[in-house]
Amino acid sequence: MTAGVAIDRVSRSYGTAKALDDVSLEIAAGEYIVLLGPSGCGKTTLLNLIGGFDAPSSGQISIGGRSMAGVAPKDRPTTTVFQDYALFPHMTLAENVAFGLRMRGVSRAARLARAAEMLALVGLEGRGNRRPHELSGGQRQRVALARALAVDPDVLLLDEPLGALDLKLRRGMQDELKAIQRRVGTTFVHVTHDQEEAMAIADRIVVMNAGRIEDLGPPKTVYLAPRTLFTATFMGEVNRIPLGGTLPFDPPPAGNSGVLCIRPESLSTAEGPLNLGPCRVDDITFFGTHQRAHVTSVAAPDLKLTVHLPQNSPVAPGQTLTLFAHDFVVLEAQ
Ligand code: ATP
Numbered sequence: 001m002t003a004g005v006a007i008d009r010v011s012r013s014y015g016t017a018k019a020l021d022d023v024s025l026e027i028a029a030g031e032y033i034v035l036l037g038p039s040g041c042g043k044t045t046l047l048n049l050i051g052g053f054d055a056p057s058s059g060q061i062s063i064g065g066r067s068m069a070g071v072a073p074k075d076r077p078t079t080t081v082f083q084d085y086a087l088f089p090h091m092t093l094a095e096n097v098a099f100g101l102r103m104r105g106v107s108r109a110a111r112l113a114r115a116a117e118m119l120a121l122v123g124l125e126g127r128g129n130r131r132p133h134e135l136s137g138g139q140r141q142r143v144a145l146a147r148a149l150a151v152d153p154d155v156l157l158l159d160e161p162l163g164a165l166d167l168k169l170r171r172g173m174q175d176e177l178k179a180i181q182r183r184v185g186t187t188f189v190h191v192t193h194d195q196e197e198a199m200a201i202a203d204r205i206v207v208m209n210a211g212r213i214e215d216l217g218p219p220k221t222v223y224l225a226p227r228t229l230f231t232a233t234f235m236g237e238v239n240r241i242p243l244g245g246t247l248p249f250d251p252p253p254a255g256n257s258g259v260l261c262i263r264p265e266s267l268s269t270a271e272g273p274l275n276l277g278p279c280r281v282d283d284i285t286f287f288g289t290h291q292r293a294h295v296t297s298v299a300a301p302d303l304k305l306t307v308h309l310p311q312n313s314p315v316a317p318g319q320t321l322t323l324f325a326h327d328f329v330v331l332e333a334q
Contacts, residue, residue, distance in 0.1 A: 001077070001153075001154045002030045002154055002185050002186050002187050003063050003065075003077060004026070004029040004031075004064065004187065005025075005026075005027040005061070005062070005187065005189070006026055006027075006060075006061070006063075007023055007024055007059070007060075007061050008024055008059055009022055009023075009024050009058070009060070010046075010049060010056045010059030010060070010061060011056065011058045011059055012042075012054065012056055013057045019042045019211055020042045020045050020046060020056075021042075021210070021212050023046065023059070023212065023213055024059075025206060025213065025216070027187060027189065028187075029154075029187055030185050030186070030187055031188075031203050031204065032178065032181050032203045033187075033188065033189045033190065033202065033203065033204055033205075033206060034190045034192060034198040034202035034204075034205050035189065035190070035191045035206050035208060036192060036193065036194075036198040036205050036206065036207050036208065037193065037208035037214075037234070038234070041208040041209050041210060042210075043191040043192075044159055044191060046208075047157050047159055047189060047191050049061060050063075050068075050078060050155065050157060051073055051076065051078050051080050052068060052071060052073040052075075052078070053073055055069075063076065063078065063154060063155060064077065077154035078153050078155045078156070078157055079149075079151055079153040079156055080157040080158070080159065081141075081144050081145055081148045081156065081158045081161045082144075082160075082161075083159060083160040083161060083163040084164065085140055085143070085161075087140055087143055087147075089131065089133060090131075091132075092129050092130065093115075093119060093124065093127055093128050093129070093130050093131070093132070093143050094115040094116065094119065094128030095115075096132065096143055096147055097114075097115035097118050097119060097128075097143060097146045097150050098112055098114065099147060100147065100150055100151040101114060101115075101151060111150075112128075115128060115146070115150060116128055118147075118150045119146050121149070121184070122142035122146045122176075122180065123142060123176070124139060124142055124143065124146070136169075137164055137165055137166075138169045138172070138173055141161060141164070141165065141173065142173075142176075145161070145177070145180065149180075149184060155186065155188075156181075156186050156187070156188050156189070157189050158177075158188060158191065160191055160192055160193075161177070162174065162177075162192075162197065163192075170194075170197070171196075171200070174197055174200040174201050177190075178200070181201075195235050198219065199219040199223065199235075202219055204216060204217060204218055205218075207222060207230075207234060207235070214228055214230050215227045215228060223236065224329075225329060226261070226331065227331075228331060228332070229259060229331045230334060232261045232329070232331060237264055238262065239261070239262045239263070239264065239305045240259050240260075240261055241259065241260040241262070241303065242258075242259050242260075243255060243257060243258050243259065243260055243330065244256050244257060245300075246300070247300060247303070248276070248297060248299035248300050248303075249274060249275065249276055249277065250274075250277070251274070253274075254330075255330065257332075257333070258330045258331060258332055258333060259330065259332075259333050261328060261329050261330070261331055262305075262325045262328045264292065264305075264306045264307050265290070265308040266326045266327040266328060267305065267307045267308070267323050267326075268307075268309070268324060269309075269313075269321050269322060269323060270324060271324055272324035272325055273325065273326065274324060274328060275322070276297065276305070276322075276323045276324065276325060277297060277299050277322065277323075278297075278298040278299070278320045278321070278322050279295035279298060279305065279321055279322075279323050280318065280319070280320050281293050281294075281315055281317050281319045281320075281321060282294045282304075282317060283317055284309070284316070287308075289311065290308040290309065290310065290311055291308070291309045291313065291315065292307070292309075293307045293308075293315065294306055295307055298320060305323070307323065
């Protein structure tokens, strides 16, 4: 099953510190939402409030149109997958997955059938009799996911679910998580501080900063058209050029205030909408998928930029390139 989540003007204070400050968010049924932000921005607090492990200081949370005020975690239509997945070591995988159903009084035959179905869903078909210690970290994480989905929640909450996995496994599991979410149709709310992970799996990313929602939208929008300088910088590398002085750009950027933001991969020698003029290459490094160069504007030596060039472009330090920006935004200085 699946349900939407409505978060209406929710705040959570601990003493004088505000972990969440007047947060409102509508999550559609079946949506894959990622809460993204630096450590301490309030992601886990928001997830805990949805799951009922903590209560808001003010504001309302509803799931499927039903207010969750005073509803205990076990009575909510939610389940949570934690980073440390905490499987029961003395139980088989099938028993682990069936655990929540046992608590709900489902018969043994029915819950073992459901466990087998869920293990197949996460790619562990036929392994129900194994025990957690026989599995790799990635496989254990899949069992934790199967266990959380076995009780058919409307909303699945995932707190840094891939945090304990190495990078390669993590990237593989991201693809799997998204595919599983599509198959089951459950609303997923997933917390991470990894921008690449957020972009790989989210329908919409919620960028959080200091207890507030800073930005919100599909990955491409949040990355290419960020609403704030914080989002632009948090989502990946960006050249920030304060407007106001004389810049050798053609056409000259409109306005005298704000910060022109250009991602390194949006700069190239191919003609584009904004001509930045000749730039001298200071250094260049091979990165596999691209070459990363630092350059200095010939006409404005204070202007230094980072540029991603194609992996095979024959560029060397000391060379001069005329650079064009293909995508850029002007944002308010913060
Ligand atoms: P991380 O990525 O490090 O887990 P986060 O974005 O999930 O960070 P939260 O755990 O939600 O951040 O914490 C938000 C703020 O609230 C932090 O400043 C944290 O210290 C504070 N906080 C969270 N829980 C409590 C608590 N039980 N008592 C006091 N302060 C808390």
